[in-house]
Amino acid sequence: xxxxxxxxxxxxxxxxxxxxxxxxxxxxxxxxxxxxxxxxxxxxxxxxxxxxxxxxxxxxxxxxxxxxxxxxxxxxxxxxxxxxxxxxxxxxxxxxxxxxxxxxxxxxxxxxxxxxxxxxxxxxxxxxxxxxxxxxxxxxxxxxxxxxx
Amino acid sequence: xxxxxxxxxxxxxxxxxxxxxxxxxxxxxxxxxxxxxxxxxxxxxxxxxxxxxxxxxxxxxxxxxxxxxxxxxxxxxxxxxxxxxxxxxxxxxxxxxxxxxxxxxxxxxxxxxxxxxxxxxxxxxxxxxxxxxxxxxxxxxxxxxxxxxxxxxxxxxxxxxxxxxxxxxxxxxxxxxxxxxxxxxxxxxxxxxxxxxxxxxxxxxxxxxxxxxxxxxxxxxxxxxxxxxxxxxxxxxxxxxxxxxxxxxxxxxxxxxxxxxxxxxxxxxxxxxxxxxxxxxxxxxxxxxxxxxxxxxxxxxxxxxxxxxxxxxxxxxxxxxxxxxxxxxxxxxxxxxxxxxxxxxxxxxxxxxxxxxxxxxxxxxxxxxxxxxxxxxxxxxxxxxxxxxxxxxxxxxxxxxxxxxxxxxxxxxxxxxxxxxxxx
Numbered sequence: 155x156x157x158x159x160x161x162x163x164x165x166x167x168x169x170x171x172x173x174x175x176x177x178x179x180x181x182x183x184x185x186x187x188x189x190x191x192x193x194x195x196x197x198x199x200x201x202x203x204x205x206x207x208x209x210x211x212x213x214x215x216x217x218x219x220x221x222x223x224x225x226x227x228x229x230x231x232x233x234x235x236x237x238x239x240x241x242x243x244x245x246x247x248x249x250x251x252x253x254x255x256x257x258x259x260x261x262x263x264x265x266x267x268x269x270x271x272x273x274x275x276x277x278x279x280x281x282x283x284x285x286x287x288x289x290x291x292x293x294x295x296x297x298x299x300x301x302x303x
Numbered sequence: 304x305x306x307x308x309x310x311x312x313x314x315x316x317x318x319x320x321x322x323x324x325x326x327x328x329x330x331x332x333x334x335x336x337x338x339x340x341x342x343x344x345x346x347x348x349x350x351x352x353x354x355x356x357x358x359x360x361x362x363x364x365x366x367x368x369x370x371x372x373x374x375x376x377x378x379x380x381x382x383x384x385x386x387x388x389x390x391x392x393x394x395x396x397x398x399x400x401x402x403x404x405x406x407x408x409x410x411x412x413x414x415x416x417x418x419x420x421x422x423x424x425x426x427x428x429x430x431x432x433x434x435x436x437x438x439x440x441x442x443x444x445x446x447x448x449x450x451x452x453x454x455x456x457x458x459x460x461x462x463x464x465x466x467x468x469x470x471x472x473x474x475x476x477x478x479x480x481x482x483x484x485x486x487x488x489x490x491x492x493x494x495x496x497x498x499x500x501x502x503x504x505x506x507x508x509x510x511x512x513x514x515x516x517x518x519x520x521x522x523x524x525x526x527x528x529x530x531x532x533x534x535x536x537x538x539x540x541x542x543x544x545x546x547x548x549x550x551x552x553x554x555x556x557x558x559x560x561x562x563x564x565x566x567x568x569x570x571x572x573x574x575x576x577x578x579x580x581x582x583x584x585x586x587x588x589x590x591x592x593x594x595x596x597x598x599x600x601x602x603x604x605x606x607x608x609x610x611x612x613x614x615x616x617x618x619x620x621x622x623x624x625x626x627x628x629x630x631x632x633x634x635x636x637x638x639x640x641x642x643x644x645x646x647x648x649x650x651x652x653x654x655x656x657x658x659x660x661x662x663x664x665x666x667x668x669x670x671x672x673x674x675x676x677x678x679x680x681x682x683x684x685x686x687x688x689x690x691x692x693x694x695x696x697x698x699x700x701x702x703x704x705x706x707x708x709x710x711x712x713x714x715x716x717x718x719x720x721x722x723x724x725x726x727x
Contacts, residue, residue, distance in 0.1 A: 178559075236362035252332075
């Protein structure tokens with residue numbers, strides 16, 4: 155077990171299995187098929203992301219450096235949360251980018267109900283992304299501590 | 304963050320619960336990036352990225368409704384990205400069914416909302432809103448609340464306006480309260496270059512390829528590009544602006560660039576020169592071999608890599624009037640040289656509705672029509688973002704379209720050769 159400490163972007167406490175993207179997550183490309191065609195697992199549809207393509211993101215601890223791509227990115231995160239198809243949490247090794255940050259804040263302020271919640275921690279460091287692997291158990295604590303087993 | 308009395312009053316709910324939530328969104332967004340204050344949005348118009356009535360974004364329509372019902376509407380009118388569907392663009396029965404009945408079934412409903420929220424006019428659907436025919440061209444130093452990566456990078460770099468890479472929805476929030484958080488590309492410090500790029504090619508680099516190379520290298524950093532004025536000159540004329548439009552879109556989509564400086568050409572580089580380069584900036588040298596390496600690195604994700612192309616898209620971001628005219632000449636000449644009358648691959652040139660109107664007033668429109676090329680206001684990216692198009696062999700000279708879809712990238716010359724019938 156190893157512990158990491160980051161900054162709390164959206165608060166919460168959760169335990170989930172990890173899925174890991176070592177490259178930037180293209181939010182639109184990754185979630186579009188899931189949201190548009192009713193895939194409750196939010197299977198990653200980004201063919202350019204070898205780490206995540208074809209893997210379930212909903213309900214998982216999504217570990218990534220940052221998001222990239224279209225400026226619809228924040229809106230996509232907002233919609234995923236609204237539909238209850240978001241990851242259990244998003245854990246960023248780097249400081250969060252402006253697109254993901256917008257989506258997380260929009261969801262936190264404008265959506266109601268437990269099913270829309272998604273704890274988000276950023277600035278966890280490169281060691282975090284080097285250590286965490288798919289299917290490891292990740293626990294997020296309210297103070298920004300992340301335990302990986 | 305320190306707020307003025309007026310901003311604090313809005314946050315406290317003195318102008319209603321909905322406006323308080325809008326202000327909270329803007330404030331928390333800024334706090335996330337260390338903003339100490341909000342600054343007024345000073346541009347005449349806003350620009351939004353969300354132009355499509357996708358069924359999947361129902362929660363966005365709910366939020367827009369909340370704004371409309373509460374009267375939380377901006378005083379700024381806005382342009383926005385292109386419409387996703389155009390009946391002039393080739394599509395089979397199944398595609399039409401999916402586009403109109405499933406994917407974009409909410410288009411009319413959403414456009415009704417947009418009118419209530421402040422849509423400039425029916426022709427305001429384009430990613431290149433800064434083109435003269437469209438009329439949303441901010442001035443140097445103006446503060447924007449825009450989204451759309453290619454428009455933001457153009458406004459910052461070529462026009463000298465100030466705007467962060469905002470997400471959809473955040474774009475309208477800043478405009479509604481009239482303030483955006485002061486961080487990143489709004490600040491002098493955030494506009495300093497942490498990369499120097501030295502162009503050492505033996506010919507003028509392809510705009511979309513050069514932008515891709517720089518975007519993938521510097522990601523979200525600000526690059527200061529030296530040696531490009533040798534090819535573009537020192538004046539921001541039509542040709543240079545068109546080049547930078549396509550170059551910038553590639554930097555923003557292949558990476559996450561929101562601002563670049565071109566030595567001796569873009570406004571801040573002309574004014575401040577190398578003083579814009581931060582200490583200990585990284586260096587990236589681009590020569591012919593490096594551009595070839597980048598070109599060769601693009602994966603071909605067609606099911607059959609050797610398939611004959613079924614469609615060609617040009618104009619992501621939307622083409623300028625001059626580009627349409629130049630390409631009319633080029634297509635005509637190449638067809639004549641090969642003894643052909645019409646393009647061999649269904650080809651769509653995309654541009655703003657307002658540009659189409661101007662183009663149609665010129666003799667070029669009829670000439671282009673005779674070659675078989677279709678002119679459309681569509682967003683090729685939205686057209687291709689569905690499972691059916693994912694299986695189609697589509698070619699393009701847009702590196703943005705390549706990045707977000709299964710379209711295959713070719714240089715302008717290669718595209719011209721293919722659409723006019725290949726080698727003779």
